Amino acid sequence: MTSSTTTRSEALFERARAVTPGGVNSPVRAFKSVGGVPRFIREAHGAYLTDMDDTRYVDYIGSWGPMILGHDHPTIREAIATALTGGTSFGAPGEREVELAELVTRLTGAGRVRFVNSGTEATMSALRLARGFTGRKFIVKFRGNYHGHADGLLVEAGSGLLTNAEGVLGSAAPSSAGVPEEYASLTLVSEYNDPAALDALMRLRGHEVAAVIFEPVVGNAGVLVPTPDFLEALHRVKASGALLVADEVMTGFRLSLNGATGLLGLEPDLTCWGKIIGGGLPVGAYGGRADVMDFVSPQGPVYQAGTLSGNPLAMAAGLATLQTLEADPGIYGRLEAYTAALASGLRAAADEAGVPVSINRVGSMLTAFHQDVPDGSIRTYADAARSDTTGFATWFQGMLARGVYWAPSQFESIFVSGAHTDRELNVTLEAARSAYGGTPV
Ligand code: PLP
Known part of the structure; x- marks a missing residue:
């Protein structure tokens, strides 16, 4: 089914390593946790990636989420092409920024929206705003939630967790070199899906907290689904005067037109996309x-700016994507049906092969943890961390060798697109049966 040649990817990886740290422009692309040669991609269409050695893969990365309509979608391509004829950047306001802001505010209920250039910029700016608005210094985040790579957000609990008498007061060490402890000390860390810990932290420190930022459905520890009592505790943080900041960078417009927030009935003060x-x-x-x-x-007084913010090509692509989603509300049902069938097919394949797997899924986000616990029972970062990453890596390579490009880390979600059909589902499940069974390619 697939060529096993990786000659051109290997050659490019070698050239890349000479000129770029680790040979990639974002770490997970390097396949460090699964081993092997990262595939250099030549092109992407629909549900498929094609690498430099002409091997085609069913793609479950979707560029880590954006490609909900599939790659090279004709409507998006046309919108970008049309925008291109008018120039690539103005440094002055344009109509598409207003249109996209109107659409986003209508779909999400946000009162106002400001465009930036990445998810990292969105969370970083939202937290500066929360500090400016409340006049407070501290933020609260949850262990295993990722909000981009701004200094104060590269912090998680881990061994740095300090406990007080109530066992809940989180203050943590930076999770990257180059982040001064002074920055990290302004980030308090609590456990996702632990309402008692959050309540206790807010009781003690709530008066100093500018914002509580969270992934409404976590994708960055693998998929973690919030429990109803945790969602209630999130809403309670508002009573302390802290702003509730939903990081919907991954879930926004993916889980519904109003993201996870809409799905779960959450009412954040600010949202990041x-x-x-x-x-x-x-x-x-x-x-x-x-x-x-x-x-x-x-x-107002909180500064935030961007040379390329509101870029006409980017606004055109965003507008066309959201308009296409809005014009086809059935897409969310189809994504759900595909991903549910994928989950049950993986379940059956793993059972048949006797491989312990625990599946978490919401809509078109799914993680199959290599762990011997029931589906849906992995709720925290600590739970996820107990997975057999070696077993996962072997399975990942088995899938890749059979033409299925799964997320190259146990602690990531996969993303299904509207371009995935029964054909891709069958290919994927056939590959999964062989990969779980350890059948040689
Ligand atoms: N927030 C969440 C929930 C994310 O998943 C990511 C990236 O994966 C980010 C923020 C950072 O976004 P970006 O990579 O565009 O900076």
Whole structure:
């Protein structure tokens, strides 16, 4: 089914390593946790990636989320081509920015929205705004939630967790070199899906907390689904005067037209978007309560700017993507049906081969953890971390060798697109049966 040649990817990887740290422009692409040669991609169409050695893969990365309509979608391509005829960047406002802002505010209920160039910029800016609005310094994040690579967010609990008498007071060490402890000390860490820990932390420190930022459905520890009592605890943080900041960079416009927030009935003060909002071009955004957003410059005192923000090509791709999603509300049902069938097919394949696997899924996001616990029972980062990463890596390579490009890490979600059909499902499940069974390619 697939060529086993990786000659051209290997050669490119070698050239890349000479000129780029680790040979890649974002770490997970290097296949470090699964081993083997990262495939250099020549092109992508629909549900498929084609690498430099002409091997085609059913793609479950979807550029890590943005490609919800599949690659090279004709409507998006045309929108970008049309925008291109008018120039690539103005450094002055344009109509498409207004149109996309109108669409995003209508779909999500945000009072105002500001466009930036990545999810990292969105969360970083939203937290600066929360600090500016509340006049407070501290933020709270959850262990295993990823919000991009701004200094104060590269912090997780881990061994740095300090416990007080109530066993809940989180203050953690940076999870990257180059982040001063002084920055990290302003980030308090709590456990996802632990309402008692969050309540206790807010009781003690809530008066100093500017924002509680969270992934409403986690994708970055593998998929973790919030429990109803945790969602209630999230809403309670508002009573302390802290702003509730939903990081919907991954889930926004993926789990519904109003993201996970809409699905779960959450009412954040601010929301961060990325990925789908740019239709495959570099865009992020943050928005929410008008009284808070009006603190952003030039309206208010919190500075935030961007040379390429509101870029006409990126706005065109985002607009076309959201308009296409809105015009086809049935797409969410189809994504759900495909991913549910994928989950049950994986379940059956793993059972047949006697491989312990635990599946978490919401809509078109799914992680199959290599672990001997029931489906849906992995709820925290610590739970996820007990997975057999060696077993996962072997399975990943088995899938790749059979033409299925799964997420190259145990602790990531896969993303299904509207271009995935029964054909891709069958190919995937056949590959999964062989890969779980350890059948040689
Ligand atoms: N927030 C979440 C939930 C993400 O998943 C990501 C990236 O994967 C980010 C923020 C950062 O976005 P970007 O990579 O566009 O900076």
